[in-house]
Structures are given as structure tokens and as C-alpha cells.
Amino acid sequence: xxxxxxxxxxxxxxxVPEYAFIYDVKLITLSSTGNCMTIxxxxxxxxxxxxxxxxxxxxxxxxxxxxVFFNPYAIPMALLLKLVxxxxxxxxxxxxxxxxxxxxxxxxxxxxxEYYSIPFVVEFIGFILFITLIxxxxxxxR
Amino acid sequence: xxxxxxxLVDSVHLEFDRLQVLQSAYIxxxxxxxxxxxxxxxxxxxxLFKCIMGGIKxxxxxxxxxxxxxxxxxxxxxxxxxxxxxxxxPTNMTLGxxxxxxxxxxDGLVAFDNKFHTYQRLTAGQLSGGEVRIxxxxxxxxxxxxxxxxxxxxxxVAPKHVEMMQRLIQTHKATKGIIISDHMYEQVMDITxxxxxxxxxxxxxxxxxxxxxxxxxxxx
Numbered sequence: 346x347x348x349x350x351x352x353x354x355x356x357x358x359x360x361v362p363e364y365a366f367i368y369d370v371k372l373i374t375l376s377s378t379g380n381c382m383t384i385x386x387x388x389x390x391x392x393x394x395x396x397x398x399x400x401x402x403x404x405x406x407x408x409x410x411x412x413v414f415f416n417p418y419a420i421p422m423a424l425l426l427k428l429v430x431x432x433x434x435x436x437x438x439x440x441x442x443x444x445x446x447x448x449x450x451x452x453x454x455x456x457x458x459e460y461y462s463i464p465f466v467v468e469f470i471g472f473i474l475f476i477t478l479i480x481x482x483x484x485x486x487r
Numbered sequence: 488x489x490x491x492x493x494x495l496v497d498s499v500h501l502e503f504d505r506l507q508v509l510q511s512a513y514i515x516x517x518x519x520x521x522x523x524x525x526x527x528x529x530x531x532x533x534x535l536f537k538c539i540m541g542g543i544k545x546x547x548x549x550x551x552x553x554x555x556x557x558x559x560x561x562x563x564x565x566x567x568x569x570x571x572x573x574x575x576x577p578t579n580m581t582l583g584x585x586x587x588x589x590x591x592x593x594d595g596l597v598a599f600d601n602k603f604h605t606y607q608r609l610t611a612g613q614l615s616g617g618e619v620r621i622x623x624x625x626x627x628x629x630x631x632x633x634x635x636x637x638x639x640x641x642x643x644v645a646p647k648h649v650e651m652m653q654r655l656i657q658t659h660k661a662t663k664g665i666i667i668s669d670h671m672y673e674q675v676m677d678i679t680x681x682x683x684x685x686x687x688x689x690x691x692x693x694x695x696x697x698x699x700x701x702x703x704x705x706x707x
Contacts, residue, residue, distance in 0.1 A: 390588075394577065445575040448542060452568045452630070453588060456561035457541050 387459060388467055390450060395464035397442070401434055402468040406475060413476050414483040420476065427472055431465055492633045493517045493553050494567070494664055499538055501531070501545040508534050509545065510688035515681070516634055516664035521656060523679030524668040525693065525704060530685045532668045533572050536636045540569045552633070568632040572639045574619050578612035582622055585611075591629045599625055599651070616643040621652070628655055634664045641669045653678050672699065 392399070409423045439461075450460055494516040501509040508531040516522045526532050537543040539550060541563055550558045552566060559565075576585050582603070586593045597604045600621060611619050624640045637656075641649045649671070656665055656678055669675050676682065682693040684702055693699060 393580070443574075443578070445571045445573045446577055448537075448540060448569050448571050448575045449577060449585075451540050451542060451564040452627070452632075454562055454565045456564075457544075458561060 387455060387463055390453060390455060391460075391463040391467065394446065394450060394460070395438075398434060398438055398464040399468055401437075402430070402465070402472070405430055406468070406472045409472075410475060410479045414479050417480045417483055420480060423476060427469070431469075435461065435465070491518045492664060494634050495549075495551045496535075496539055497549045497551075498547055499535060499545055499549075500547040501534055501538055501543065507688055509538070509685075512685065512688060512690045514666065514683060514690060516666050518633070518662065518664050519660060520680040521660050521665045521667060521678050523675045523682040524666060524685060525672050525675065525682065525699065526668075526685035527704065528670075531688060532685055533638055535685065536569060536638050536666075536668070537571075539567065539636065540564060566632060567634040567636060568627045568630050569636045570624055570627040570638055570640060572642070574611055574616070574623070576611040576619060576623055579610055581608050581610050582614075583607040585622075586626055589626050589630045591626050595629060596622060596625050599655070600648070617645060617648070620644055621648055624652060625655070628659050628665075632663060634666065635659070637665065637667045637669075639669050640667065641671050641674060649674055672704075 405427065409426055412419045413423050447457070447460055451457065455463075495513075496515070497511075497513040499509045499512040501507075501512075512531065512535055514522065514524065514535065524532050524535070534543060538545040538548050541561060548560075550560065550563065552558060576582075582596075583593055586596070593603075593607055603618075603622065606614065606618070606622075611622075614622070620640065620643055624637065627635055627637070640652060644652065653674060656667065659665065667675055667679065676696070684691045684693050684699065684704060686702055686704070691698075691702060693702075
């Protein structure tokens with residue numbers, strides 16, 4: 346990730362408290378000692394164990410996007426819905442998945458924090474970009 | 488000459504609600520030696536290992552590699568590989584994929600036990616418990632790490648394979664420090680250089696079978 350990317354993340358995480366946890370993206374990248382390929386490898390690993398998280402989160406994103414498409418003033422509510430869904434999805438995931446599987450990925454160099462946060466951070470960034478695009482599309486069509 | 492790596496885990500304090508599981512537990516390991524950990528069911532052996540790996544957050548833990556001033560507690564897995572007590576390979580992942588992720592040559596497993604020749608595309612869910620155990624243990628022992636922690640590796644495994652695993656551990660101890668824990672204490676004592684007993688949350692060094700009798704771990 347470039348220095349500009351880190352500056353943007355710092356700015357967003359400080360100015361908008363709700364976005365504070367995207368600061369994890371910077372920490373994860375920095376903890377990989379500057380090797381950007383390592384963060385992509387970790388994201389790739391998260392696609393293996395976090396399929397359920399990604400599936401539910403993407404379904405929720407699409408549902409929320411339909412709200413925003415017809416009513417761009419619903420963006421704050423959409424954001425709130427998304428943020429509230431994260432701990433719920435996390436609770437369901439930890440309850441219904443085999444808890445020893447985490448050690449398979451800890452052995453590969455992931456930390457416990459990265460194991461749980463990467464799917465949500467990646468999906469949340471995708472959510473922000475998608476909602477922004479949908480809001481613009483909705484406005485353009487109207 | 489193989490460099491000697493040392494691992495020190497000390498002052499492990501773990502409690503759940505008001506139940507104290509570990510109190511000042513400690514363990515050491517070094518390249519070229521096998522460290523055994525014995526203890527009754529529920530004494531905290533697995534908890535100790537999970538605390539080291541970061542799967543459980545204890546109230547206190549101190550981990551040091553060699554004389555390094557700092558330890559990256561979040562990424563212990565880069566230097567220590569852990570084989571948990573239960574199956575940890577993802578059920579929808581094939582053996583071949585798992586071995587590739589761990590950077591271990593699958594042909595080595597086939598050489599270890601020829602029946603795995605046709606199992607490369609099978610998932611952990613399609614194999615018996617014992618077969619998965621053997622595959623997981625081989626993968627963990629052969630992966631690139633300074634230390635390996637094996638939690639009950641002999642469970643669900645036939646006696647012939649237990650002996651083969653013992654030989655594998657003896658082979659790999661030359662290049663890594665190994666910590667092993669199992670209820671088959673005689674098989675553990677046969678291969679360990681240092682032995683500890685976990686009891687009442689504390690760690691006790693064990694020198695002989697009589698020490699185990701003294702601590703009440705085995706009957707006379």
C-alpha cells in the first residue's frame with residue numbers, strides 16, 4: 346500500500362470515528378514489514394476460512410445498496426446497519442464454526458486479530474466503494 | 488552446524504470467570520530436545536499451548552525466543568507450529584491443498600505411509616480420525632518452524648503408527664525444538680529429554696516414573 350494510501354486511512358479513521366477500524370488495514374500492512382504481497386496473501390487466506398462471512402456480508406451489502414439506490418439520504422442509516430451487523434455476524438461465525446480451525450491459519454502466520462478482522466475490513470471497504478457507486482448511479486438515473 | 492534455538496514460556500496465568508486454570512505455569516524447549524508435558528484431563532495442557540499460540544488470551548504470559556528482547560505475540564505461528572488435540576485441518580480443504588499452504592511436500596507423506604498415495608484430493612472430512620491425525624502431524628512436523636507443539640498426537644492412532652511417529656519426532660528434533668503432550672505417558676517418556684507435569688495450574692519438572700507416582704498422576 347502506498348504512503349498516500351496510509352495518509353488517506355489515517356485521515357478517514359481520525360475524522361470519522363465509525364470508520365476507525367479501517368486503521369487495522371494500515372496496521373496489518375505495516376506489520377508485514379512493508380511487504381504488500383503478504384497482506385494480499387492474508388486476504389487470500391481469509392477467502393478460504395471466511396466464505397460464510399463474505400457471503401452474508403455481501404448479501405447484506407446488496408440489500409442495503411438497493412435502499413441507497415432509491416434514497417441516497419439513507420446512507421447514514423445504511424452505514425449504521427452495516428456497522429451493527431458486524432458484531433452479529435462475528436458472533437454467529439464464532440458460534441457455528443469449528444474453533445480448532447483457527448490454529449491451521451495461526452500456524453501460517455496470521456494473528457488472531459487478523460483472522461477475525463480481515464474479512465470484515467475487506468468487505469467493509471468493498472461496501473463503502475459499492476454504496477458510493479450505487480448512490481452516484483441512483484442520482485444519475487434520477 | 489545447526490543453530491540452537493531456545494523457547495521460554497513463563498508466568499502463564501489463565502482463569503475463566505473464577506476458575507484458575509494456570510498459575511505461573513512455565514515450559515521450555517530447545518532445538519535438539521523433546522520436551523514432554525503430562526497431566527490429568529482438564530489440568531490445562533491444551534490451554535497452555537493455546538495461550539502460547541495466541542488462540543486464547545491469558546491474563547498474563549511471557550514468551551521469549553533465544554535472547555531476543557521483544558516477542559511478536561500476535562504472530563507466534565511464524566516460529567511455532569501447533570498441532571491441536573482435535574482435527575484442525577479445514578473439512579473442505581484437500582490434503583494436497585493443505586500441504587501446499589504449509590509448504591510441505593506431499594510425497595513425503597506418501598513415503599511415510601503409502602496409503603496416502605490416493606488421498607491427495609480427499610478432504611479431512613473424508614478420512615478417518617486416525618488418518619487425519621497422521622497427515623496433520625506429518626505436516627506440522629515437516630513445516631518450516633523453529634518449534635513444534637504436538638497436543639496428544641497419538642490419540643486415535645494405531646500402535647504401529649505411534650511407533651512411526653515416535654521415530655519421526657526423534658528425526659525432527661535435530662532441527663527443531665519439540666513439545667509433546669499425550670496421555671500415553673510411556674510413549675511420551677520414551678522419546679522426551681525433558682519432562683514436565685502440569686498440576687493444579689503449576690508446572691513441576693519430572694525426572695522419573697516415581698515422580699509421577701509421587702504427584703498422583705499414575706498408580707503404582
